[in-house]
Amino acid sequence: MTGTKTTSLFCALALLAQPAFAQSAPEISGQVDIGARYFFDDGLYSGQSTSGAYGFVGFSLEGGFGLGNGEVAFALSGLAEDTNGRSYANIGRLYYREVFDGWDALAGINTENWGVAESRSLLNVMNPRDNSDPIAGSGLLGTPMVNVNVYTDYGTFSVYALTGFVEPNYGGMESRFRSPIIPDYDNPIFEEGDKRHLDYALRYSHSFSLGQGALDVSASYFSGTDRNAVCSATGTGASSCYDAVVTALGAPPGAPAAGASADEFWAWMAANATDALVSGASATPVPGLRALYQKIDQVGLSAVYTHEDLQLRLEAINRQVSGGDYFAAIVGGDYTWNNIAGGPGSLSVAVEYLYDDRSSAQGIPIFEDDVFLGLQYRFNNRLDSTINLSMFHDLSSSAKLYRLGVSSRITDRLGVELNASSVETDGWNDPLAFIGKDDFFELKLSTYF
Amino acid sequence: MRFSGLLSAALAALLFVSPALAETAEEKGYRISRQSADTETGFRDMSVEGEMILYSARGSTSTRRFTSRTVENDDNQGSRSLLIFDWPGDIRNTALLTHSFDSARDDQWLYLPAVRKVRRISSSGRSGAFVGSEFAYEDMLDQNVDEFTHVWQRTEPCPNAPGACDVIDRQSKNSSSYSLQRVWIDQTDNRTRVIQYFDRRGAHLKTLTISDYQKYNDAYWRPALMDMTNHLTGKRTELKWSNYRFDTGVNPTEFTPNALRNIR
Numbered sequence: 001m002t003g004t005k006t007t008s009l010f011c012a013l014a015l016l017a018q019p020a021f022a023q024s025a026p027e028i029s030g031q032v033d034i035g036a037r038y039f040f041d042d043g044l045y046s047g048q049s050t051s052g053a054y055g056f057v058g059f060s061l062e063g064g065f066g067l068g069n070g071e072v073a074f075a076l077s078g079l080a081e082d083t084n085g086r087s088y089a090n091i092g093r094l095y096y097r098e099v100f101d102g103w104d105a106l107a108g109i110n111t112e113n114w115g116v117a118e119s120r121s122l123l124n125v126m127n128p129r130d131n132s133d134p135i136a137g138s139g140l141l142g143t144p145m146v147n148v149n150v151y152t153d154y155g156t157f158s159v160y161a162l163t164g165f166v167e168p169n170y171g172g173m174e175s176r177f178r179s180p181i182i183p184d185y186d187n188p189i190f191e192e193g194d195k196r197h198l199d200y201a202l203r204y205s206h207s208f209s210l211g212q213g214a215l216d217v218s219a220s221y222f223s224g225t226d227r228n229a230v231c232s233a234t235g236t237g238a239s240s241c242y243d244a245v246v247t248a249l250g251a252p253p254g255a256p257a258a259g260a261s262a263d264e265f266w267a268w269m270a271a272n273a274t275d276a277l278v279s280g281a282s283a284t285p286v287p288g289l290r291a292l293y294q295k296i297d298q299v300g301l302s303a304v305y306t307h308e309d310l311q312l313r314l315e316a317i318n319r320q321v322s323g324g325d326y327f328a329a330i331v332g333g334d335y336t337w338n339n340i341a342g343g344p345g346s347l348s349v350a351v352e353y354l355y356d357d358r359s360s361a362q363g364i365p366i367f368e369d370d371v372f373l374g375l376q377y378r379f380n381n382r383l384d385s386t387i388n389l390s391m392f393h394d395l396s397s398s399a400k401l402y403r404l405g406v407s408s409r410i411t412d413r414l415g416v417e418l419n420a421s422s423v424e425t426d427g428w429n430d431p432l433a434f435i436g437k438d439d440f441f442e443l444k445l446s447t448y449f
Numbered sequence: 450m451r452f453s454g455l456l457s458a459a460l461a462a463l464l465f466v467s468p469a470l471a472e473t474a475e476e477k478g479y480r481i482s483r484q485s486a487d488t489e490t491g492f493r494d495m496s497v498e499g500e501m502i503l504y505s506a507r508g509s510t511s512t513r514r515f516t517s518r519t520v521e522n523d524d525n526q527g528s529r530s531l532l533i534f535d536w537p538g539d540i541r542n543t544a545l546l547t548h549s550f551d552s553a554r555d556d557q558w559l560y561l562p563a564v565r566k567v568r569r570i571s572s573s574g575r576s577g578a579f580v581g582s583e584f585a586y587e588d589m590l591d592q593n594v595d596e597f598t599h600v601w602q603r604t605e606p607c608p609n610a611p612g613a614c615d616v617i618d619r620q621s622k623n624s625s626s627y628s629l630q631r632v633w634i635d636q637t638d639n640r641t642r643v644i645q646y647f648d649r650r651g652a653h654l655k656t657l658t659i660s661d662y663q664k665y666n667d668a669y670w671r672p673a674l675m676d677m678t679n680h681l682t683g684k685r686t687e688l689k690w691s692n693y694r695f696d697t698g699v700n701p702t703e704f705t706p707n708a709l710r711n712i713r
Contacts, residue, residue, distance in 0.1 A: 029541055062542075064713050073713055092565075097711055099700050104708065112710060113565040139564060151702040158707065205707055207556065207569075214556055216569050216706070306569050336571065339626075344578050382503060382511055382581035384539065412511055412537040448538020 026065040033058035035417075035444030037084070041437040044275060045180055045282040047173030049083045056081035058444075062093070070098030075111075075142075085171030086132045092142040103150045109142040114203070114220060115315065116302045117330040118350040119372035119392065122317045123300040125222040126162060126201055132171030135403065136419045136442065141166060143227075155206030162199040165225055165293075176438040179364060179431075180282035181241045181289070183231045188291040191322070192225055199224020213307030220300040229291035230323070230363050237292075238323030240360035244289045245281070252277075262360045266397070266429055273428035296321045309336045313352070326358035332372065344381065350374035354392075364431045369395045383409040399423070399430035404441075417444040478599030478617040482632070485639040486594045492669050494520040494699035498692045503582050506683035512536060513580045519591075520701050526551050528591060529704035533712060540580070544712050546704060549591050554623070560709040567706050576626035583655060583677040583686040587625060588646075596622055597630075604636070609658055612637040627654070640670060655679050666695045 038053040057080050064073035075093035079086055095108025115121025127140040144164040150157045170185050171178065190197075205218040233244030242265060243258040251257055254272065256264045297320040305312040312333035319326055332352025340347055351374075354367040374390040385408035392401040404420040420441035425433040472480070501513040514536040521528045527550040534540045542562040549555045557570045579586050597619040607614040614633040621627065628651055633643040640662055646655040661673035675688040702708060 029538065031538060071713065073711070099703060099708075101700065102702055104702065104711075106711065110711075111565050115566060116568075149707055151705055151708070156705060156707040207706065209553070214554075214569070304569050306571055309571055311569065311571065338577060346577065380577050380581070382505075384581060409537060409539060415537075415539045446539065448541070 026063055028061065028063035029449065030059065030061040031446055031448050033079075033444050033446045035442055037081075037440050037442035039084075039176065039437075040439045043176060044279050044437045045173070045178070046279075048176060049174065054081060054083045056086070067096065068098075070096055072096050083174065085173075085175030086137070088130055088132065088141075088169045090130070090141045092140075094142070102152070103148065105149075106145070106147045109144050110147065111140050111142045113140060114218065114300070114302065116216075116218075116304050116313050117315045117332070117352055118313070118334060118374050119330060119332075119352045119354060119390070120367065122315050122328050122330060123218075123220060123302060125220075125227060125296075125298050125300070126160060126199075128166050128168035128227040130169045131228075132169050132175050132177075134177050135421045135440075136405075141169065155204055158201075158203040158205075160201040160203070162201065162224060164196070165199075165227075168228060176440075177435050179241065179434050180278050181231075181245055181286060183229065183241065183244070183289045183291040185229065185291045188229055188293055189232055189235060190225060190293045191295045197225060210305065211307070213305055216302075216304040216306075218300075218302045220298075222296070222298045222300070224295070226294045226296045226321070228363065229293050230361065232290050232292035233288060235288065235290060238294060238321075238361045240364075241289070242360065245286050248286045248288055249284065262365065265360070269433075270427055270429035278428065278434075294321050294323060309338070311335075319358075321362065323361050324359045326356070326362060328354075328356040328358065330354050334374070340377075344379070346378050346380060348374075348376040348378075350376070350390075364434075366431045367392060367394075371395060385409075394430055394432070397426065397430035399425040399432040401432055413448050415446045415448070417446065418442070419444070474601045475599065478601035478619070479594070481601065481615050481634055481639075482594050482597070482599045482617060482619065485634050485641060486592075488639050488670060490521065492521070492666075492695045494518070494695070494697060495669075496692075496694045496697065496699065497671070497690050500689045500691070501580070501582050501584075502687045502689075504685040504687070511581070513582065515580075518699060518704075520699050520704055522701075527593075529701065530591070531704060531709075531712065532589070534580070542713065544709055546706060546709050547590065548704075549593065551593060551595055555590070558706045558709060560712065565710065567709050569706075576624070582688075583679045583684055584688065585626060587621075587627075588657070588677070598622065602631075607633055607635055607642050609660060610635055610642050614642060638670070653680055663693075665693050669693075669695055 034057050036053045036055045039049065039051050042050045058078065060075065060077035062075035064071050073093055073095060076091055078089040081087055091109050092111045093109060095106050095110050097104060097106040111127050113121065114123040124140060127143050130137045130139060130141055143162060143166050146161045146163060148159050201220060201222040203218060203220040207214060207216045230238045231241040231244045233239045233247040246258040256268050298317055300317045303314045310333065314331050316329040330352050332350065334348050334350035336346055336348040338346045352372040354370045354372060356365045356368040358365050371393045372390065377387045379385040388405040390403045402422045406418040407415065409415050418441065422439040423432045423436050425436055496516065496518040499515050499517060503511040503513065515532055515534045517530065517532050519528050519530040530547045532545040534543045544560040546558045547555055559568050559570050561568060577586055579589050600618045602616040602618055604613055604615055613636045615636060617632045617634060619630050619632060626648065627646050628649050629647040631645040632641060635642050641659055643659070644657040645653060648654040656678050658676045659672045662670050663673060664670050671690065671693050673690050676685065678685045703712065
């Protein structure tokens with residue numbers, strides 16, 4: 001895989017070296033971020049930082065140039081910080097693309113976000129994620145692909161051959177926003193035996209007029225290796241990380257046995273768990289607990305109905321996996337009020353319901369019965385100032401996750417951003433309690449060139 | 450003989466004059482606006498670079514840069530257009546795709562490069578300020594003749610050109626932040642010279658002055674400079690157009706929500 005990547009990169013560079021091919025001067029633009037994140041509490045798990053402020057530097061660089069009848073585009077990004085395991089480097093884009101009559105084709109590394117929901121997305125299965133910073137992080141990471149899109153009057157048909165597997169970024173023991181028990185990500189097991197397996201995806205998308213409004217729909221299908229690992233205690237099938245611990249070390253006195261449902265597990269946790277207990281469990285090595293990348297088949301659907309200032313949205317997936325099929329959906333929408341108080345500002349209110357019926361063997365279901373509420377105020381001023389406030393509320397456990405984002409330009413080439421997040425749980429009764437000590441706020445300055 | 454000659458002359462005069470007599474101020478307004486619009490269409494596809502200088506009331510400035518591409522639909526019913534922002538850096542590569550139709554509401558999608566997401570947006574936000582400038586989104590869209598009612602008012606010397614101008618009041622049939630737009634169209638070449646915008650209370654809000662027209666491809670006249678002054682705030686935005694290119698064979702498939710993801 002690394003060999004293939006290097007070879008194709010070398011070929012691309014060899015082409016670049018021939019000035020006759022380059023039709024336009026390369027354009028390069030970029031951004032440098034500098035900031036600090038302040039954690040209110042000491043991390044609960046071994047390896048995590050104490051409370052306090054931690055500096056970071058980020059960058060992104062992108063550009064492209066004409067080549068032959070097509071173009072080469074690239075986008076690189078990264079973050080460096082030395083304490084909380086968020087550092088990463090990502091090639092989001094490095095491809096050659098050519099447009100033909102009614103279709104286009106692309107080969108190289110690319111990132112595609114198929115999501116339509118505001119709270120999060122269920123549909124993205126092609127690109128791995130940056131899991132080291134799920135709250136304010138970069139989201140999707142680039143993956144190699146060959147993609148052909150055919151544009152017709154009946155919609156767009158897309159085919160993706162995913163020619164390589166890029167592991168997600170999990171951070172490490174020092175990362176915040178992690179569960180107490182993490183499998184060995186460095187020695188993963190692949191259900192299909194080999195991460196060089198060729199995966200593929202199909203997608204159809206179309207827009208219609210419907211009544212007084214407009215409807216955008218998409219249907220997608222993915223077959224291949226999941227871009228996210230689950231725990232495996234046995235080295236073959238998926239198991240919840242808890243089951244893996246119980247299998248390896250035995251259940252604590254009175255605790256549910258392996259195979260217990262998530263409800264049984266959280267009922268026991270709520271009654272018995274303490275910070276010291278969870279912290280202690282986290283510090284105990286679990287022999288044989290490995291990361292498993294399963295083979296999955298996923299069907300995804302999305303629909304967006306827009307009528308004037310109202311938008312209704314749906315994302316739904318059905319995933320077939322040997323460790324237990326499941327269904328997940330997000331339904332909701334938003335409404336926008338323009339010209340607030342006669343001024344230029346606009347306010348959008350988004351409400352979404354999140355459902356997920358996966359078993360705990362398929363990763364901890366965090367947003368399995370939750371309501372999302374999001375408020376966005378855009379000042380629509382010269383500085384493009386925006387305030388975002390959002391909340392996830394778990395209907396069964398009452399756990400809440402709050403997020404705040406404020407951004408504004410200072411000058412044309414300097415921007416400022418403030419992000420914060422906070423978790424509120426009724427003790428140890430919800431997976432969000434695992435990140436209960438990771439409340440933070442951060443201040444970030446970005447300069448553009 | 451003389452009598453019948455006179456009669457036929459009178460009849461001829463009547464016949465000659467009657468179409469003009471029959472034309473109402475609405476019809477005349479529509480006809481002139483249509484003629485003016487027709488001098489701008491038929492280009493198949495166009496791309497142009499825009500640079501805005503935003504002047505605050507105190508004189509400080511701020512810059513916006515973008516590329517605009519338009520392709521006319523094959524059936525000559527409406528067009529598809531793309532606005533790709535280049536500066537300031539925080540909105541770079543953000544792209545707005547508009548499918549506009551002669552007789553239906555526009556479809557709009559926004560590509561957000563930071564999250565690589567294509568988002569359907571409601572065209573009702575079009576009264577909002579375009580990138581913080583004195584131009585509203587609705588000022589930047591294709592001014593489709595059929596989306597307005599037109600009433601011819603009078604003829605007078607053009608405010609910013611040597612010839613005579615027809616003055617036409619137009620009102621949007623769709624939602625708009627303006628109660629009225631007053632348009633000066635040059636009789637010599639059908640070009641739009643000045644537009645005054647009146648807000649919902651009827652106050653004179655803004656004036657757009659269009660100048661430095663040049664002819665491209667021996668067929669299409671386009672301005673190089675637009676100047677929008679807001680009379681209520683004293684702010685002003687200068688919009689300079691450059692690098693006009695017509696009929697370059699732009700592929701219409703580039704103007705779809707899916708292709709928006711890889712637009713550069």
